[in-house]
Amino acid sequence: MAKDNSGFFDRVYDVARQIPYGRVTSYGAIAKALGAAGSARMVGWAMNNAGNFEDVPAHRVLNRNGLLTGKHHFPGTNLMQKMLEEEGIIITDDKVQDFKTLFWDPVIELGLLDDQ
Numbered sequence: 001m002a003k004d005n006s007g008f009f010d011r012v013y014d015v016a017r018q019i020p021y022g023r024v025t026s027y028g029a030i031a032k033a034l035g036a037a038g039s040a041r042m043v044g045w046a047m048n049n050a051g052n053f054e055d056v057p058a059h060r061v062l063n064r065n066g067l068l069t070g071k072h073h074f075p076g077t078n079l080m081q082k083m084l085e086e087e088g089i090i091i092t093d094d095k096v097q098d099f100k101t102l103f104w105d106p107v108i109e110l111g112l113l114d115d116q
Contacts, residue, residue, distance in 0.1 A: 048070065
């Protein structure tokens with residue numbers, strides 16, 4: 001029987017909705033903020049399903065190196081990159097430039113502890 005992850009996904013979306021315009025975070029950072037540090041892949045699955053919610057900025061969630069690994073889950077050609085570039089983020093070879101500078105850490109920014 002498949003596990004119902006909807007509660008976890010809702011928590012992921014709550015964090016993702018708070019990523020500021022022009023900033024990015026990672027799957028792992030969201031997982032850590034939710035007290036599930038080993039669940040970056042689950043956050044990725046949540047982001048794959050975020051297309052059902054217009055207010056979840058899934059394009060701002062990247063892998064730990066700033067790569068646009070989720071770009072294939074966006075409709076059209078290079079939509080994820082285009083959305084980030086519209087926010088002033090520079091992308092080269094599917095990677096956010098100045099990733100460390102643009103990185104938004106939900107543990108710090110939202111005052112969340114990874115041991116919830």
